[in-house]
Amino acid sequence: MRSGLRARGEIGDIIGMSHETSPVTPEQIAALPPEFRALLQAVIDHYERRIAALETEIATLKKTPRNSSLPPSTEHPHAKFPPQKTKSGKKRGGQPGHPKHERALIPTDQCQTVITVKPEACRCCGEPLTGDDPQPWRHQVWDVPEIKPLVTEYQRHRLTCPCCATSTCGELPPGVPQGQAGPRLVALAALLMGCFKQSKRRVALFLEQVLNQPCSPGWVVKLQNLATSALAPSYDELSKQLPAETVLGIDESPTKEANRKSWLWTFVAGSYTVFALRTTRAATVLQDLLTDAFDGVVNCDRAKMYYSVGRPQWCWAHLKRALT
Structure with missing residues (x-):
């Protein structure tokens, strides 16, 4: 029995080796007794099935932003997610017999134009038709109007004083921008770049x-600078409010600023969020924004730079992934 166990252990050692380092040649295996060769083949089949199962498990445990602490920016924006459920075998789109979904009609008095359409004659015998339908079939067509910019011209007259011959030009009314872009246009350009992630060329x-x-x-760059200047006072006010918060959720994601590697810091408070783009992820960023006055709870991952501020509370999602 002991010799049999030792033989099994040696077989396991042989199976664990690669073909290049295996000390047993195919000829030597063929020279073994049939019973031993059958046992060897059974062990090989067992470990091949186990290796295949482990390779499949390793593939499913590959680290992604959805199952690890990796930031979302490390995954390709067009990466395909693994299917969450098996295919039903049905064709795409609405299935036969499903309830109809259509856009609800708005009240008639909210329509810009109402056109009455009446038949002139019977579609069967051709007899002329008159009268009104108390409940006509309502058909509404939605469209967008032709978009034209609203251009306001200010004619600033220069008048010469009859006494001293000094020329004086009329001042623009309060609130009129010095440039050629109004506040709504500036806000739209900033929205397209900031919220909808469009490039300068695409916005233009x-x-x-x-x-x-x-x-x-x-x-577009000038419009972006105008929006930045307009939002700077509000941004500074919220940034100065961070040290007074009792709970903050903080995280940083790698990005780029021109050709430099940068990090987008996110500070989530109860009623607002502050973003800060910095070229470092060191604790100096936390010191600059939170200062020594902050003594609240920091909900964060287990990065070392958070040890020096407030009272760290590890994110439960990270702890769950670490335990599993």
């Missing part, structure tokens, strides 16, 4: 071809 293309607003990528 949209403004010019869809909104009929003459534009260039260089002018």
Whole structure:
């Protein structure tokens, strides 16, 4: 029995080796007794099935932003997610007999135009028709109007004083911008870049071809700077409020600022969120924004730079992934 166990152990050692380092040649295996060769083949089959199962398990445990602490930016934006459920075998789209879904009609008085359509004659015998239908079949067509920019011209007259011959030019009314972009246009350009993640060229293309607003990528940069200047006071006010918060959720994601590696820091408070783009993920960023006055709870991952601020509370999602 002991010799049999030792033989099984040696077989396991042989199976664990690669073909290049195996000390047993195929000829030597063929020279073994049939019973031993059958046992060897059974062990080989067993470990091949186990290796295949382990390779499948390793593939499913590959680290992604959905099952680890990796930031979402490390995954390709067009990465395909594994299927969450098996296919039903049905064709795509609505299935026969499903309830109809259509856009609800708005009240007639909210329509810009109402056109009455009446038949002139009977579709069967051709007899002329008159009268009104108390409940006509309502058909509404939605469309967008032709988009034209609203251009306001201010004619600033220069008048010469009859006494001293000094020329004086009329001042623009309060609130009128010095440039050629109004506040709504500036806000729209900033929204397209900030919220909808469009490039300067695409924003310029949209403004010019869809909104009929003459534009260039260089002018979009100026609009972005105007929006940044307008939002700076509110941003500074919220940033100064961070040290007074009792609970903050903080995280940082790698990104790029021009050709430099940067990190987008996110500070989530109860009623607002502050984003800060910095070229480092060191604790100096936390010191600059939270200062020594912050003594609240920091909900975060287990990165070392959070040890020095407030009272760290590890994210439960990270702890769950670490335990599983």
